[in-house]
Amino acid sequence: MGDYLVRAIGYNGQVRAFATRTTETVGEAQRRHNTWPVVSAALGRSMTAAVMMGAMLKGEDKLTVKIEGNGPIGPMIIDADAKGDVRGYVTNGQVHFDLNEYGKLDVRAGVGTEGFMTVVKDLGLRDMFSGQTPIVSGEIAEDFTYYFATSEQVPSSVGLGVLVNPDNSILAAGGFILQIMPGCEEETIESIEKHLSTIEPVSKMIEKGMTPEQILEAVLGEEGNVQILSTMPIRFQCQCSKERFGAAILGLGVKEIQDMIEEQGEIETQCHFCLQTYDFSEAELQGLIDEINA
Structure with missing residues (x-):
């Protein structure tokens, strides 16, 4: 199964949803930059979020995400477009930390807990949108969630995950974004919050072979009535020449x-x-x- 992304709606249009498998895409970035596990997780999560944000654009529109924390990995830059192409790099790819208190890769230590996330959208015809929010956790998913709520005023839930093999290659990567649409009922929000509190980490879902469609079904639940609108292949693609x-x-x-x-x-x-x-x-x-x- 190659990397791909799905766009969907749930709860009869009250929720907009995206989910993606990015294992091969993040793996390509890891191979090119020889990143170590903590850095692979940070860059992979960021690329996964950015490619879903790119899917929110249209036509030739594109965006750039810069995450600049006070951690030792330094700034990360990710480009994505509306066609499923994404590329990214990190300043210091060979940074190592012991596992955190939860037995997970310590992405927070690598990224840092102070700094900024900046998103610049190139919407064509010299129309540029730029938003910047402070880093709130350094775990990436929470930082994108805060960005959506603060900069774009869209209540969202972002789930991102990267699992790394012992040889530093990428075992599994992917994520989802849920966005609450105007007029969403309180019961719907409560239902989503309940599911989010009980689901497995998204990386575990992908490791088990769950598709993006199945991930959204798990996240939104049976009552979410997930309706897939479209699918799109995802790949690491550079535009340099x-x-x-x-x-x-x-x-x-x-x-x-x-x-x-x-x-x-x-x-x-x-x-x-x-x-x-x-x-x-x-x-x-x-x-x-x-x-x-x-």
């Missing part, structure tokens, strides 16, 4: 590029998200200068 890096070098100006030629002759650039490298020879750098001067 040599042309984009060339455009960035162009923006440095003639003097900076000339200094590169004189000091290094040629340069190697690397994408933070996927670690792909792009080499620019002296002739290519001179060609960029000629392009500026044309």
Whole structure:
């Protein structure tokens, strides 16, 4: 079963719901960045939430999530779009902590409990939306829940999970987002809260082979009457290219590029998200200068 996401409604439209399996997607990020378990959990949870937020967008819209806590893993940056593509990186991928008091990966210690989460949505036509909220726990799911309630004024419940194998590879990853729609009845909210207090961790559900559809059925319960609206494949996908890096070098100006030629002759650039490298020879750098001067 490949990674995919489902959009749904429950309780006759009173609740909007998303659920996703991201095991392979998070695994790709782990392999590219060689992240250790705590970092894999932090980045994987963040990517899982971001890809569901991307599914809330339309067309060519996209968003960037930056989580910058005071923990040793440093800032995390995640990009996602409305088509199921997501990419992410973390500043310090090799950080280790002992298990926390609950026998779980200590994501809070890695991320930190002070700092900010920033979400920037590129809605096209130069229409940008930016929201920022403080980190409230460092466990990621609670921080996204707080973001939705505070920045977007949408009461939400976010569940995220990543399980890591002994060899640091990803065993299971996924999550869900529930959002209360205007006019939702109090009985519905009470029913959802009851289910949320008794369900297994989402990572355990995925490890057991539960699909995103089954996760939503467990979270909303039989009385939730889950109606699946659509499904969408999810993947780690980077948008970098040599042309984009060339455009960035162009923006440095003639003097900076000339200094590169004189000091290094040629340069190697690397994408933070996927670690792909792009080499620019002296002739290519001179060609960029000629392009500026044309």
